[in-house]
Amino acid sequence: LNDKKVTVVFVLGGPGSGKGTQCANIVQHYGFTHLSAGDLLRAEIKSGSENGAMIQNMIKEGKIVPSEVTIKLLQKAMLDSGNDRFLIDGFPRNEENRAAFENVTKIEPEFVLFFECSEEEMERRLLNRHQGRDDDNIDTIRKRFKVFVESSIPVVEHYDLRGKVRKIDAGRPIEEVFNAVKDTFSPYSE
Ligand code: UP5
Ligand code: MG
Incomplete structure (x- = not known):
């Protein structure tokens, strides 16, 4: 991966700002592979990995999973895709994520797409999503907003x-x- 010229766009924005929805649109028009860090972590829980319980607890609390876990999942997904253009959705979420990703992969994003949305609207969207996500309840949503403002902004x-x-x-x-x-x-x- 390091030898190839890889194009990465980070897609950031608060919980429910529409990152996943817009990434699905982007991949239909441009030759990017969509990697949602949250989706990769949820798949890791389902796979029964030894980190599963830890990841599940952190997501339930709206906390940020240790960088090495998320970065490993992203690197594997990038390699497996065979593509060289990626939308990385919902990562990096804090300065430590950002610095670790740069150090490990030597990749700098081409640009960062930032979805700005009011908390009122994001809360409405998340409470209306009904996809059975553990973190779509009002308690966890408030924690996610706080982490977003303090760590991701x-x-x-x-x-x-x-x-x-x-x-x-x-x-x-x-x-x-x-x-x-x-x-x-x-x-x-293209
Ligand atoms: N919707 C979308 N766009 C709309 C619009 N313009 N108008 C009206 N409705 C709109 O959209 C959310 C809902 O709103 C959907 O029902 C959609 O139809 C509707 P979606 O596109 O899913 O928004 P998105 O921004 O992707 O929201 P998501 O909940 O996925 O964002 P989060 O950032 O909270 O979730 P993520 O999956 O990225 O992370 C979850 C947790 O995983 C984190 O809290 C954290 O604990 C952990 N995590 C890490 O620790 N590290 C990581 O690197 C990543 C995640
Ligand atoms: Mg999402």
């Missing part, structure tokens, strides 16, 4: 200082958000 600020953040108003209908997303990806169309 600094990552966005790090990249903003380097001119890499493409901020999207994600409080609008899905199609309108996607129109704004498309503008940021037009240089990558």
Whole structure:
């Protein structure tokens, strides 16, 4: 993986801001592979891995899983995909995640897509999702919001200082958000 020129876009935004929804749209139009760190962690729980119980507890508490666990899953998924363009959704979530990923993979993101949305709207979306996620209850949602503000926003600020953040108003209908997303990806169309 290190020898190839790999293109990575980090997709960040609060819980329920629409990262997964928009990534599904992006992969249909551009040649990217979508890797949701949260989905990889949930698959790891289901697989019965020795880390499963630990991961499950952290997700239930809205806490950030240790970097080495998440990075290993991301690296494996990148290799397995055979692709060289990735949307990494929901990672890095704190400065430690960010620094560890850079150190281990030597990959810097091309840019960071940042979905901005009010907590009121995100809460409404999460409580209406009904997909059986352990963390879609009001107690865990509040914890996720707090971790997002305290730990994840600094990552966005790090990249903003380097001119890499493409901020999207994600409080609008899905199609309108996607129109704004498309503008940021037009240089990558095949
Ligand atoms: N919806 C989407 N867009 C809409 C729109 N424009 N208008 C109206 N409705 C819209 O969308 C959420 C819901 O809203 C859906 O029902 C959708 O139809 C609707 P979705 O696209 O799923 O939003 P998303 O931002 O992906 O929300 P998600 O809940 O996945 O975000 P989180 O960041 O909270 O979840 P994630 O899976 O990334 O992480 C979960 C947990 O895993 C974390 O809290 C943490 O404990 C752990 N984790 C780590 O520890 N490390 C990691 O690196 C990643 C995760
Ligand atoms: Mg998601």
